[in-house]
Amino acid sequence: MTITTRKVALSGLAILGVAALLAGCASAPKGGGSSGAAGADFLPCMVSDSGGFDDKSFNQLGYEGLIQASDELGIKPVTVQSETETDFAPNISNLVDQNCNLIVTVGFLLAQATAEAAVANPNVNFAIIDDLADIDGDGKTDSSNVKPILFNTAQAAFLAGYSAASYSKTGVVGTFGGIPIPPVTIFMDGFVDGVKYYNEKNGKSVQTLGWDVATQNGVFTGGFAQGVEAKTAAQGLIDQNADVILPVGGAIFISAGEAIRDSGKDIAMIGVDADLYETYPNFKDLYLTSVLKGMKVGVYTVTKDAAAGKFNGSPYVGTLENEGVGIAPFHDLESKVSPGLAAQLEEIKAGIIDGSITVESPSSPK
Known part of the structure; x- marks a missing residue:
C-alpha cells in the first residue's frame, strides 16, 4: 500500500469524534x-x-x-x-x-x-x-x-491546532490520516483551522502540512493499522521540518511515534480519541496533548x-459544551508550552461554546 493524496467527497452528516462526561442529544x-x-x-x-x-x-x-x-x-x-x-x-x-x-x-x-x-x-x-x-x-x-x-471533534481539534502552532519552534506543523472519511477529516479540518486562528490572533505564519481544508485534499495511509505506510507519512512531514504532528486514525500514531524517535529531533505528537499519554505511554514524552471524544x-x-x-x-x-469532546492535559510537556496558552485556550473554548468563534467542518453534525 502506498501513501496517497486524495480528494475527499464528504457526506454532510458524519463525524469521528474527553474521556469524561458525555451528555446532550439532538432531535x-x-x-x-x-x-x-x-x-x-x-x-x-x-x-x-x-x-x-x-x-x-x-x-x-x-x-x-x-x-x-x-x-x-x-x-x-x-x-x-x-x-x-x-x-x-x-x-x-x-x-x-x-x-x-x-x-x-x-x-x-x-x-x-x-x-x-x-x-x-x-x-x-x-x-x-x-x-x-x-x-x-x-x-x-x-x-x-x-x-x-x-x-463534533472539529471543536476540540481547533484547540489542539492552536496549541500546536503556539508550541512549534520551526513554524511548521503537520497532520495525516488513515482513510479519507468524515470521522477522520473532521479532526484535520479543526486542527488546520486552529492553526489559522493562532496566526490571525498572534500575527504569525505557522504552516500546516498534510491537509487542505478548502480542497479537502490530504495525505492518507489507506488504513488504520500501524506500519510502513504510516511511518512513511510521518517521515514526510518530518522531512519538511514539521515539529508537531497529528496522526488521525487508529494505531497509525504508533508508527508516527517511531518515525519521530528515529529522527532524533525534538518533535511533539498529538493523539486522537483517547488520552494517549494514559492509554499508550510508550511515547509519553512526545505527547503535546490528545484530541478526545467520549x-x-x-x-x-x-x-x-x-x-x-x-x-x-x-x-x-x-461537544465542548457538554464535555463530549476536549483536549487532554499537556502532561510532561507542560513546562515547554507558553505560560499564557492555557488561559488562551479557555477563552477560545468559551468563544466556541457561546458562538462568538465559529468552528465548522463539512463533517460536523448539523
Missing part, C-alpha cells in the same frame, strides 16, 4: 426506536471495525464503555472483531442470530451494514459510532431503531438506557 431524525428488552433479558453486543478492540483508540474506547455498562448490569456482552470490511454484515447477522437486543457498531465504515440490518430487524436496537447510518442520502437515519453516537461514556450511557427500556433513535452528540 431524532425519524422518531424513537422500540424500547427493546430490559433487565435480565437484555443482551448488549458490539462489532468492531478492522482496527480491533485493542487499537488504543476508538474501538477500544467503545468496547470499554460496553464492558463497564455490562459489568454494572451483571451481564456478559457478546463482542466480535472484524478483520476486513467483508466481515461487517456477517458479524452483525451473527449477533442478530444470538438474540442481541442492542448491537453497537463501531465506526463510519459499518454504516451500510448497520442500516441494512436495522431495516431487516426492526425489533433489534442498534447504535453506531460516528455515523447516522444514512444510506439513502436524505440526511436522516434510515431506521428509527438506530441511535447515532456522534462527536466514546466510552457515550456507549456506556446508551447501553444503560437501552437496558432500562429507554432506547430512542435521537442522535447522541458530544
Whole structure:
C-alpha cells in the first residue's frame, strides 16, 4: 500500500469524534426506536471495525464503555472483531442470530451494514459510532431503531491546532490520516483551522502540512493499522521540518511515534480519541496533548438506557459544551508550552461554546 493524496467527497452528516462526561442529544431524525428488552433479558453486543478492540483508540474506547455498562448490569456482552470490511454484515447477522437486543457498531465504515440490518430487524436496537447510518442520502437515519453516537471533534481539534502552532519552534506543523472519511477529516479540518486562528490572533505564519481544508485534499495511509505506510507519512512531514504532528486514525500514531524517535529531533505528537499519554505511554514524552471524544461514556450511557427500556433513535452528540469532546492535559510537556496558552485556550473554548468563534467542518453534525 502506498501513501496517497486524495480528494475527499464528504457526506454532510458524519463525524469521528474527553474521556469524561458525555451528555446532550439532538432531535431524532425519524422518531424513537422500540424500547427493546430490559433487565435480565437484555443482551448488549458490539462489532468492531478492522482496527480491533485493542487499537488504543476508538474501538477500544467503545468496547470499554460496553464492558463497564455490562459489568454494572451483571451481564456478559457478546463482542466480535472484524478483520476486513467483508466481515461487517456477517458479524452483525451473527449477533442478530444470538438474540442481541442492542448491537453497537463501531465506526463510519459499518454504516451500510448497520442500516441494512436495522431495516431487516426492526425489533433489534442498534447504535453506531460516528455515523447516522444514512444510506439513502436524505440526511436522516434510515431506521428509527438506530441511535447515532456522534462527536463534533472539529471543536476540540481547533484547540489542539492552536496549541500546536503556539508550541512549534520551526513554524511548521503537520497532520495525516488513515482513510479519507468524515470521522477522520473532521479532526484535520479543526486542527488546520486552529492553526489559522493562532496566526490571525498572534500575527504569525505557522504552516500546516498534510491537509487542505478548502480542497479537502490530504495525505492518507489507506488504513488504520500501524506500519510502513504510516511511518512513511510521518517521515514526510518530518522531512519538511514539521515539529508537531497529528496522526488521525487508529494505531497509525504508533508508527508516527517511531518515525519521530528515529529522527532524533525534538518533535511533539498529538493523539486522537483517547488520552494517549494514559492509554499508550510508550511515547509519553512526545505527547503535546490528545484530541478526545467520549466514546466510552457515550456507549456506556446508551447501553444503560437501552437496558432500562429507554432506547430512542435521537442522535447522541458530544461537544465542548457538554464535555463530549476536549483536549487532554499537556502532561510532561507542560513546562515547554507558553505560560499564557492555557488561559488562551479557555477563552477560545468559551468563544466556541457561546458562538462568538465559529468552528465548522463539512463533517460536523448539523
